Amino acid sequence: MGYALFAQRKLVLDGELNCLQLQQTQRSNEQYNLATQTLSLQQQLTSMSASQSNELAGLYEKLADADSEADRNSINGEIEAKQAAFEKELDQINRQIYLTSVKENAVEMEVKRLDTEVSAIQKQLEAVEQAEGAAIDRATPKFGGV
Numbered sequence: 001m002g003y004a005l006f007a008q009r010k011l012v013l014d015g016e017l018n019c020l021q022l023q024q025t026q027r028s029n030e031q032y033n034l035a036t037q038t039l040s041l042q043q044q045l046t047s048m049s050a051s052q053s054n055e056l057a058g059l060y061e062k063l064a065d066a067d068s069e070a071d072r073n074s075i076n077g078e079i080e081a082k083q084a085a086f087e088k089e090l091d092q093i094n095r096q097i098y099l100t101s102v103k104e105n106a107v108e109m110e111v112k113r114l115d116t117e118v119s120a121i122q123k124q125l126e127a128v129e130q131a132e133g134a135a136i137d138r139a140t141p142k143f144g145g146v
Helices: 003-065 069-139
Strands: none
């Protein structure tokens, strides 16, 4: 292989390597953002659960203090409505967490695939550089004793 071909092949491999490394960086950033989003949703879920517990505790206190059947029925209706609303909100957040996790897993697989491709191109680049070095060594005249 001529020196120009070695140089051309190295340029092509360097270009591919740079492109893949950029994709790796972008996917890693995306993976980080998705993980942050998942964490935020989980914190929101925890906060909402605590809020729900506090609100329901207050309603149960009111229920215990209610004097009439009509008041108890009204408070029970309020409790049921709150529980249904909270369950709907919790389901939405859980659905978002699931979808974010699915996206995060897909991005993680993409990052792993890119890692494999980067390694393969780095090995090809090393092989070309070694072959180029060997070709240069063979082409260089050897002078004994100098």
